[in-house]
Amino acid sequence: MRVNEQGRSMIEMLGVLAIVGVLSVGGIAGYSKAMNKFKTNKIGDQIQMISTNIRTLFSSQRTYTGLTNGMALRAGLIPGEMYEADSGNTYSSDYAITNAFGGGVAINVAAQSTTNDDMAFTIAVDQIPQSACVSIATTDWGGDAGGGLAAMWIGAGAAGSAAGGSLNALDGITATLATSASLHIPGDNNHGLPYTISDANNACNNDLNGVVWKYF
Numbered sequence: 001m002r003v004n005e006q007g008r009s010m011i012e013m014l015g016v017l018a019i020v021g022v023l024s025v026g027g028i029a030g031y032s033k034a035m036n037k038f039k040t041n042k043i044g045d046q047i048q049m050i051s052t053n054i055r056t057l058f059s060s061q062r063t064y065t066g067l068t069n070g071m072a073l074r075a076g077l078i079p080g081e082m083y084e085a086d087s088g089n090t091y092s093s094d095y096a097i098t099n100a101f102g103g104g105v106a107i108n109v110a111a112q113s114t115t116n117d118d119m120a121f122t123i124a125v126d127q128i129p130q131s132a133c134v135s136i137a138t139t140d141w142g143g144d145a146g147g148g149l150a151a152m153w154i155g156a157g158a159a160g161s162a163a164g165g166s167l168n169a170l171d172g173i174t175a176t177l178a179t180s181a182s183l184h185i186p187g188d189n190n191h192g193l194p195y196t197i198s199d200a201n202n203a204c205n206n207d208l209n210g211v212v213w214k215y216f
Contacts, residue, residue: 036129036131036132037135038100039100039101039132040100040132040135040136042100043099043100043101043125043128043132043136044136044139046079046082046099046100047123047125047213049079050072050077050078050079050107050123051123051148051149051213051215053072053075053076053077053078054067054072054077054107054121054215055148055215057075057077062119063109063117063118063119064109064110064118064119064120064121065109065118066109067107067108067109067121068093068094068107068108068109069091069092069093069094069095069096069097069105069106069107070090070091070092070093070094070095071091071093072097072107073086073091073095073097074091078097082097082098082099082105083095083096083097083098084096099125099126099127099128101125101127101128101129101132102127103125103126103127103128103208104124104125104126104127105123105124105125106122106123106124107121107122107123107124108121108122108124109121110122110214112150112216119216120150120214120215120216121214121215122212122213122214122215123212123213123215124210124211124212124213125210125211125212126208126209126210126211127208127209128204128208128209128210128211129207129208129209130204130205130206130207130209133154133200133203133204133209133211134197134200134201134204136211137152137154137194137195137199137200137203137204137211138194138195138196138197138200139194140193140194141193141194141213143186143187143192143193144186148215148216149186149193149213149214149215150185150186150214150215150216151183151184151185151186151213151214152183152184152193152195152211152212152213152214153182153183153184153210153211153212153214154182154195154200154203154204154209154210154211154212155182155203155209155210182203184199
């Protein structure tokens, strides 16, 4: 007695594999986009928390003298997810703090109006992807006196650039600096906050960007 065995043809199997491949690619792309948005939102939450914690701690002081990564860690100002515990419990001034994209975070004293007056501070992050950078730039971070935000700076560069040279540009903000597309100041007629989409795209012109917030 003959038994007829039926199965999928090669063409049908190739069609199924093609569909699975398309769905897999779409799923990966969707996951990647969702993770990028999650990390972008996470950085926003972290910066808001850190800046609020710093301003609260120093509310009775006239200056932010002594503020560094290590000091912020020792004072419990940094969310635990952003650093690894120091076995020696010393937390040096340059102790590594990591943002949601794996880049660095640097907290430094800055000048409000004159060199070295220590009446402001900056929080810098780097290695921010372009799409996340644009989203961060166009977010309304608030520019009222209560929030203390004095300026935002965005620029392309390798790790450390946001925590290095750009800090000098944020010390004692002047009218000349305010004309820079990379530096935006609350209430400025040409380059206020949040960034316009056009200015954000011009500033976030690299795959790894640095962003600096300056607070009084």
